Amino acid sequence: MSVLSGKNILLGISGGIAAYKTPNIVRALIKEGADVKVVMTDAAKDFVTPLSLSTVSNNPVYSTFKSDEKDGTWNNHVELGLWCDFMIICPATANTLFKMANGNCDNLLIAVYLSCKSKVFFAPAMDLDMYKHKSTKKINCSITIF
Numbered sequence: 001m002s003v004l005s006g007k008n009i010l011l012g013i014s015g016g017i018a019a020y021k022t023p024n025i026v027r028a029l030i031k032e033g034a035d036v037k038v039v040m041t042d043a044a045k046d047f048v049t050p051l052s053l054s055t056v057s058n059n060p061v062y063s064t065f066k067s068d069e070k071d072g073t074w075n076n077h078v079e080l081g082l083w084c085d086f087m088i089i090c091p092a093t094a095n096t097l098f099k100m101a102n103g104n105c106d107n108l109l110i111a112v113y114l115s116c117k118s119k120v121f122f123a124p125a126m127d128l129d130m131y132k133h134k135s136t137k138k139i140n141c142s143i144t145i146f
């Protein structure tokens, strides 16, 4: 049996080109027996659709704080953070890394990240010049991992 069998995994997707590969990641995790939920940024929707991700994960996809403007229902970031056995942020853009490092909580993905009590793995993904820039390196070093 896989070590991922029965695990709840939250996949955070930010808006880099590598986001187009994330349905394959979801499928691979599910094949190992995990239950996968996705939280994505608005920018990520330019590269992969919520419809694809909800279809392959067999779960709703979360991207906004409010789920319905009319009846005031909302997506509970704390519950999502507590639901998962671990979180993977992949791809993690330079912008999202900055927000993670600084607690800049202006979207649902970052709110879930800040609420998450379990381990968070993140995969910085950007052009090599962007990755090597000293600002990006500084951001990566300043993300606190508990």
Ligand SMILES: Cc1cc2nc3c(=O)[nH]c(=O)nc-3n(C[C@H](O)[C@H](O)[C@H](O)COP(=O)(O)O)c2cc1C
Pocket (backbone or CB within 6 Å): 013, 014, 015, 016, 017, 018, 041, 042, 043, 044, 092, 093, 094, 095, 096, 097, 125, 126, 127
């Ligand atoms: C075609 C295209 C590809 C991009 N790829 C990346 C990328 O690989 N990594 C990255 O850090 N930013 C990339 N960006 C820039 C991000 O989309 C932009 O910084 C965005 O604000 C990220 O928002 P988010 O972190 O909230 O998802 C790309 C932009 C475009 C238009």
